[in-house]
Amino acid sequence: KNEVEQSPQNLTAQEGEFITINCSYSVGISALHWLQQHPGGGIVSLFMLSSGKKKHGRLIATINIQEKHSSLHITASHPRDSAVYICAVLFTGNQFYFGTGTSLTVIP
Amino acid sequence: NAGVTQTPKFRVLKTGQSMTLLCAQDMNHEYMYWYRQDPGMGLRLIHYSVGEGTTAKGEVPDGYNVSRLKKQNFLLGLESAAPSQTSVYFCASSRPVRGSPLHFGNGTRLTVT
Numbered sequence: 001k002n003e004v005e006q007s008p009q010n011l012t013a014q015e016g017e018f019i020t021i022n023c024s025y026s027v028g029i030s031a032l033h034w035l036q037q038h039p040g041g042g043i044v045s046l047f048m049l050s051s052g053k054k055k056h057g058r059l060i061a062t063i064n065i066q067e068k069h070s071s072l073h074i075t076a077s078h079p080r081d082s083a084v085y086i087c088a089v090l091f092t093g094n095q096f097y098f099g100t101g102t103s104l105t106v107i108p
Numbered sequence: 109n110a111g112v113t114q115t116p117k118f119r120v121l122k123t124g125q126s127m128t129l130l131c132a133q134d135m136n137h138e139y140m141y142w143y144r145q146d147p148g149m150g151l152r153l154i155h156y157s158v159g160e161g162t163t164a165k166g167e168v169p170d171g172y173n174v175s176r177l178k179k180q181n182f183l184l185g186l187e188s189a190a191p192s193q194t195s196v197y198f199c200a201s202s203r204p205v206r207g208s209p210l211h212f213g214n215g216t217r218l219t220v221t
Contacts, residue, residue, distance in 0.1 A: 030206060030207055031207030033210070035210075040214070041214055041217075042212065042214045043198065043200075043212040044212070045209035045210060045211070048208075048209055086150070086151070088151075088210070090206070090207055094156075094158075094206070095153055095166065095167070096153070097150070098151040098152075099150050100148060100149060100150050101150070
């Protein structure tokens, strides 16, 4: 069964804190995406991973294929990082399966 | 750069009414998708299209129909709306390369009373 689980569901952090959001999936995958959904509702793609690690500014995404796990890290968090972060996984077909999202609030 | 545009942004329907949601993309993407987003659940695929004139069912297709008459447009229809179809609907598009990023519209919030 194609399952995607994210943790935590909700996260509150002080500005400047290091943040980690986790994504676990049930079976082997072709690719994993991290998405950001802004408070206004728009969704943007942050990273696509099939192995290893990617970095963009203060965001770092890692994936461990053997452990079926990916993490999204935010260094030096800022209130503008407040959003819902969604893990999307592509299993063997062409259909993405999505986690339920992690709602992040960064307090000044 | 318009990207993916959805209309309308909001709509309230009475049970049994019909409506069409329009999705337009200007990135020449082959693949287009319709998702629904409900509280406590991940985005779920309703229907998708891998090219002009072709459509396929996703995870939750019942009660919806779609058409892709032009490459840039993907329409989602509700023939007889039900309260269970109250949701936020997102259209997305991507290149025809496995694992390519999804480009999302800003969503349509639909309430069925």
